[in-house]
Amino acid sequence: MSASPHTLTPVGRSLRLLVLGIGAAVMLFPYVWMIATSFKPQAEVFSSGLSLIPEHSSILANYGKALGRIPMGRVLLNGVVVCLAIVVFQIAFALPAAYALAKLRFRGRDLMFGLVILGLLIPIHAVSIPMFAAFRALGLINTLAGLVVPFTLSVFAVFLFRQFIKAMPDDLIHAGRMDGLSEGAIVRRIVLPNAWPAATAFAIFSVVTHWNDLYWPSIVISKTELATPPLGVLFFRAAEAGDDYGALMAATVIVTAPLVVFFLFAQKAFIEGITMTGLKG
Amino acid sequence: MSGLPESFAAIEGVEPARLELDGVSKSYGETTVLDRVSLTVARGEFVALVGPSGCGKSTLLKMVAGLEFPDAGHVRIAGTDVTDVRAADRDVAMVLQSYALYPHLTARQNLALPLVMRRLTGRQRLPFVGRFLPGTRAQLAAIGADVEKAGRALKIDHLLDRKPAAMSGGQRQRVALGRAMVRDPRLFLMDEPLSNLDASLRVHTRAEIVDLHKALGATTVYVTHDQEEALGMADRVAILHRGRLLQVASPEIVYRDPSRIEVASFIGSPSIGLIEAVIDDRGRAIVFDRPIAEGFAAQAGATVRVGIRPEHLRIGGHDDAILPARLDRTEFLGADALAHLRLPDGAPIVAKATPEIYRGFVPGPVGLAWNAADLLVFDAAGDRLRPRFDAATVTAERAHV
Amino acid sequence: MSDHALALPALPAVAPRRRVDHDDRAALSLVGPIAVLMLLLLLAPTAAMIALSLTDAELGASTITFVGLDAYRDVLGDRTFLISAKNTALYVAIVTPASVGLGLGFALLIEAGTELRGFFRSAYFLPVVSLITAMATVWQYLMHPAIGPINLLLHVVGLPSINWLGSSDNVLGSLALIGIWQQTGFDMVLFLAGLGAIDRTLYDAAEIDGARSAVDRFRLVTWPMLGPTLLFVVTITMINAVKVFETVMTLTQGGPAKASEVLLWTIYQEGFVFLHLGTASAMAVIFVAVLLVLIVFQTRVMDRRVHYG
Ligand SMILES: Nc1ncnc2c1ncn2[C@@H]1O[C@H](COP(=O)(O)OP(=O)(O)O)[C@@H](O)[C@H]1O
Ligand SMILES: [Mg+2]
Numbered sequence: 001m002s003a004s005p006h007t008l009t010p011v012g013r014s015l016r017l018l019v020l021g022i023g024a025a026v027m028l029f030p031y032v033w034m035i036a037t038s039f040k041p042q043a044e045v046f047s048s049g050l051s052l053i054p055e056h057s058s059i060l061a062n063y064g065k066a067l068g069r070i071p072m073g074r075v076l077l078n079g080v081v082v083c084l085a086i087v088v089f090q091i092a093f094a095l096p097a098a099y100a101l102a103k104l105r106f107r108g109r110d111l112m113f114g115l116v117i118l119g120l121l122i123p124i125h126a127v128s129i130p131m132f133a134a135f136r137a138l139g140l141i142n143t144l145a146g147l148v149v150p151f152t153l154s155v156f157a158v159f160l161f162r163q164f165i166k167a168m169p170d171d172l173i174h175a176g177r178m179d180g181l182s183e184g185a186i187v188r189r190i191v192l193p194n195a196w197p198a199a200t201a202f203a204i205f206s207v208v209t210h211w212n213d214l215y216w217p218s219i220v221i222s223k224t225e226l227a228t229p230p231l232g233v234l235f236f237r238a239a240e241a242g243d244d245y246g247a248l249m250a251a252t253v254i255v256t257a258p259l260v261v262f263f264l265f266a267q268k269a270f271i272e273g274i275t276m277t278g279l280k281g
Numbered sequence: 282m283s284g285l286p287e288s289f290a291a292i293e294g295v296e297p298a299r300l301e302l303d304g305v306s307k308s309y310g311e312t313t314v315l316d317r318v319s320l321t322v323a324r325g326e327f328v329a330l331v332g333p334s335g336c337g338k339s340t341l342l343k344m345v346a347g348l349e350f351p352d353a354g355h356v357r358i359a360g361t362d363v364t365d366v367r368a369a370d371r372d373v374a375m376v377l378q379s380y381a382l383y384p385h386l387t388a389r390q391n392l393a394l395p396l397v398m399r400r401l402t403g404r405q406r407l408p409f410v411g412r413f414l415p416g417t418r419a420q421l422a423a424i425g426a427d428v429e430k431a432g433r434a435l436k437i438d439h440l441l442d443r444k445p446a447a448m449s450g451g452q453r454q455r456v457a458l459g460r461a462m463v464r465d466p467r468l469f470l471m472d473e474p475l476s477n478l479d480a481s482l483r484v485h486t487r488a489e490i491v492d493l494h495k496a497l498g499a500t501t502v503y504v505t506h507d508q509e510e511a512l513g514m515a516d517r518v519a520i521l522h523r524g525r526l527l528q529v530a531s532p533e534i535v536y537r538d539p540s541r542i543e544v545a546s547f548i549g550s551p552s553i554g555l556i557e558a559v560i561d562d563r564g565r566a567i568v569f570d571r572p573i574a575e576g577f578a579a580q581a582g583a584t585v586r587v588g589i590r591p592e593h594l595r596i597g598g599h600d601d602a603i604l605p606a607r608l609d610r611t612e613f614l615g616a617d618a619l620a621h622l623r624l625p626d627g628a629p630i631v632a633k634a635t636p637e638i639y640r641g642f643v644p645g646p647v648g649l650a651w652n653a654a655d656l657l658v659f660d661a662a663g664d665r666l667r668p669r670f671d672a673a674t675v676t677a678e679r680a681h682v
Numbered sequence: 683m684s685d686h687a688l689a690l691p692a693l694p695a696v697a698p699r700r701r702v703d704h705d706d707r708a709a710l711s712l713v714g715p716i717a718v719l720m721l722l723l724l725l726a727p728t729a730a731m732i733a734l735s736l737t738d739a740e741l742g743a744s745t746i747t748f749v750g751l752d753a754y755r756d757v758l759g760d761r762t763f764l765i766s767a768k769n770t771a772l773y774v775a776i777v778t779p780a781s782v783g784l785g786l787g788f789a790l791l792i793e794a795g796t797e798l799r800g801f802f803r804s805a806y807f808l809p810v811v812s813l814i815t816a817m818a819t820v821w822q823y824l825m826h827p828a829i830g831p832i833n834l835l836l837h838v839v840g841l842p843s844i845n846w847l848g849s850s851d852n853v854l855g856s857l858a859l860i861g862i863w864q865q866t867g868f869d870m871v872l873f874l875a876g877l878g879a880i881d882r883t884l885y886d887a888a889e890i891d892g893a894r895s896a897v898d899r900f901r902l903v904t905w906p907m908l909g910p911t912l913l914f915v916v917t918i919t920m921i922n923a924v925k926v927f928e929t930v931m932t933l934t935q936g937g938p939a940k941a942s943e944v945l946l947w948t949i950y951q952e953g954f955v956f957l958h959l960g961t962a963s964a965m966a967v968i969f970v971a972v973l974l975v976l977i978v979f980q981t982r983v984m985d986r987r988v989h990y991g
Contacts, residue, residue, distance in 0.1 A: 008795055016795045023788055024805040027863065031808070033831055034820045050834050093719060096712035106709035112717065119724050121974055125925065125946055126966045129953045130730035131723075133741065153719035183708035212814050214928045215946065219954050230815035234932065237819065245823050252816035263811040267804050270811065274868065275875040278918065348886050368889040381887035385906040394902070398892030460891075 038062055038249035045245045058246055066250035069239050070224050075232035076258065079211055082147045082228055087206045089152035091199055096187045098161030103173055119155030125215060132219055146220040157202050160277060164198040165191060204273030211259055229255040297325040297500045298359035298467040300345065305354035307340055314340050316524045327494050327501045329515035331508055337524045338504045342472050345502060347371040358468060374466030376474045380457035382445040388456045389428055389441040392463050396424045431463040451482050469499040487514060508548050520544050542663040545588050553588045554630035560585060566658065569625050573603055574656050576668030585666060588657040591633035595650045596620055602648020611639045734963035741957035753964040763965060765940050766948040769854055773944060774923040776858040777865060782919055785869025793877050806867035818932040821860050847933055850941035857929050857942055865922060869915050876911030917980040921973060945969050
């Protein structure tokens with residue numbers, strides 16, 4: 001495309017790079033400081049001004065504190081377990097329902113779909129008050145189950161999968177029926193493999209959402225060993241009463257890294273996933 | 282701007298332009314899409330650019346329009362070299378294959394847009410304030426009148442206030458045609474404008490485009506993959522194959538006197554039958570040990586391909602047969618009928634005649650015959666081999682007198 | 683030749699096979715589980731929320747009295763809630779145009795060239811996948827009045843220090859800055875998708891019609907074709923902004939002097955700190971009503987103006 005009429009002039013090219021470069025610098029600024037500060041001893045955090053490179057490295061001390069003061073490994077594990085449990089339940093419940101809504105005609109279908117739309121409009125934040133009261137009565141406070149149960153239902157997943165499955169050719173389903181598959185087997189053998197892109201996109205969206213969520217965990221969890229990563233940061237900060245920014249930044253690096261590294265390895269899937277769920281939602 | 286006048290459309294009665302392509306080449310990475318294409322289209326001429334899908338027709342047309350630029354070669358319009366001039370400055374009208382109507386604008390606004398872009402200055406086109414500048418109102422009124430006129434000419438005046446989404450495929454096609462026509466173009470480009478229409482509408486619109494060309498007199502390059510369309514509409518047909526221009530000639534000549542085997546295969550429906558033969562030491566083409574044509578200067582032992590059009594293939598008894606064959610079945614098509622045959626080696630070949638001729642034919646052994654003058658013979662490289670007494674050329678020349 | 687094929691009389695339409703009974707049974711096993719979940723996790727809590735909002739329920743209190751719409755009257759007269767609503771509106775009013783505008787600008791710039799596309803896209807998107815609570819903590823350090831790098835930078839270029847999070851005048855703006863930083867990359871990738879979906883041939887048509895400059899192409903094709911995406915991005919950005927919570931909880935806890943009190947934080951405090959379930963539910967109902975208005979605004983009012991179908 002060497003001579004496309006829409007190619008930028010050299011000035012335009014430089015300007016583009018300049019503006020985008022400044023923007024990228026602002027976007028990445030917190031990460032640079034987070035990492036740099038996590039290497040610095042406390043004294044240097046207060047004295048070194050704008051220097052990014054520490055004179056005396058305090059990596060071991062900072063990361064040691066970050067891992068030791070609260071059980072950071074446990075916190076990350078909690079995050080992984082909770083996110084995986086949520087996403088597996090969400091897809092397992094949503095996919096068959098989405099298939100039924102997309103391809104079957106049954107009594108109550110419109111009512112069901114209406115409920116899905118209603119669910120899209122009501123955020124967890126709103127119903128958290130009665131749910132909290134119920135969970136207290138059921139003894140689900142301060143349990144990992146308490147973190148997972150409210151999110152096993154994702155009306156958004158139902159909606160997204162329904163749109164996706166609706167676009168699949170009916171003949172695909174008919175062929176499955178002709179081959180003698182039950183409706184359940186059709187979901188597993190035909191719908192799931194073909195809805196894989198939607199499932200991946202939704203899984204990424206769901207993991208990003210629940211890995212980040214602070215609202216519900218802060219209601220349900222008050223014990224450090226049950227903390228999810230966002231709560232872990234808050235608990236760590238509370239335990240580390242002083243201004244030990246080196247250790248605090250080390251802790252933030254530790255909880256931020258997993259998803260960011262995952263993102264850097266699967267950028268395309270992440271961006272497509274967020275775009276697809278974003279645009280359909 | 283290569284010294285082009287600000288707007289050709291503003292001049293009354295625009296002269297149709299001559300178009301010259303001179304050794305135009307284009308590659309995308311490794312793939313060569315166009316290979317040294319040279320073509321001259323005379324003022325007011327209607328040339329159909331035809332070839333199988335993916336042969337580079339759209340790419341060539343976009344280079345004429347200024348939407349793509351050649352790696353090598355020159356494009357001249359009305360004698361001016363416009364090779365590096367972009368589309369907006371070439372004053373060329375084009376109907377894109379997908380029509381590319383602006384979905385947010387009504388038909389009227391779609392038609393007016395090219396005129397607005399050319400007749401109004403940048404400042405006059407500013408939103409809100411533009412219309413209060415001197416001259417804007419008069420220009421807009423003139424544009425409105427021109428749009429109405431084009432709408433009436435294309436019989437879409439009742440659609441002018443609809444958006445494309447509220448139109449049928451055929452109506453959109455007319456609006457796209459109108460958007461190109463309203464500018465009184467000196468050069469009119471169309472990229473498969475009928476390919477999205479259903480069969481009956483296609484035949485109808487074909488005639489209308491020919492009439493339109495007669496009325497406007499604009500130089501026209503018409504791209505199609507449908508050889509029937511090309512033969513039926515154009516003054517001359519240019520056959521593009523894998524990025525190379527094989528032959529440019531009148532519909533008659535490309536049909537009767539193709540210069541390359543690809544042209545012979547592409548033009549004509551059903552396709553020409555091709556039989557492989559070997560030249561013997563007396564200059565005769567031999568198939569299954571029988572001479573089927575003679576008078577070739579090719580070397581003895583050379584392989585050639587002998588082409589025969591379905592309508593030239595006669596099915597008869599065994600006595601006057603040149604080749605034996607098997608009749609598989611006949612196919613009734615209304616005015617015509619086809620006979621599906623097999624040569625002794627099993628290769629299929631098709632004959633065409635009126636249904637009366639094939640009436641009563643039953644599958645089984647038959648004999649094939651033809652007039653030697655009707656054969657089209659090609660060498661191993663695909664170039665046309667002519668017998669020393671070139672009957673085909675004589676016929677074609679007579680047809681031109 | 684096939685053009686002349688005889689028009690066959692249309693076949694009588696075959697009545698669709700009645701499979702309703704079969705589908706009913708199959709559907710029950712497919713949608714049954716999620717129907718139960720909906721009842722337990724959606725309908726019952728929603729009903730309970732509305733019911734609670736009509737009472738004076740408090741966690742731990744032994745009696746519950748029906749107070750009708752009194753809770754709403756109290757909430758709407760409550761100074762904290764009004765400040766909270768005002769702050770949230772202001773936050774949305776800053777974050778939405780800024781992150782939508784920046785997201786669109788960056789998307790257009792990224793699309794305009796080929797160099798470093800992937801790098802820029804990832805750099806801007808990084809905040810979307812970063813733990814908000816953790817990054818808020820980083821921002822807290824960056825915005826530290828004495829040792830924070832931002833103030834140090836301001837000092838270097840000779841500008842006075844700013845008390846980013848500690849002053850009631852600045853705190854909402856500072857939170858909005860963080861919000862914009864978080865949201866811009868998200869909006870950008872949605873715009874990139876929208877730009878990618880624009881029919882390229884429209885640009886060809888515009889060029890042929892005489893559009894010479896990038897501005898002409900933008901006005902003629904990009905902007906109108908981006909309409910649905912823009913509307914959608916604005917709506918989703920507003921909804922995300924209305925739900926601001928993590929940064930407030932991590933950085934300011936609504937302070938100083940209620941200057942960063944926002945709706946979700948106020949509901950959270952009322953319900954889970956003060957345990958006033960009745961009042962908190964009334965607030966939650968109002969919160970949902972605000973979200974509904976935003977969504978209805980998207981689907982009803984503006985939808986018609988940007989979809990050309
Ligand atoms: N922008 C492009 N980049 C790479 N290949 C292209 C591009 N445009 C066209 N081609 C290739 O060039 C060939 C010719 O395309 P085109 O001119 O559209 O063919 P036609 O219009 O005859 O069907 C095709 O093989 C196509 O894949
Ligand atoms: Mg084409």
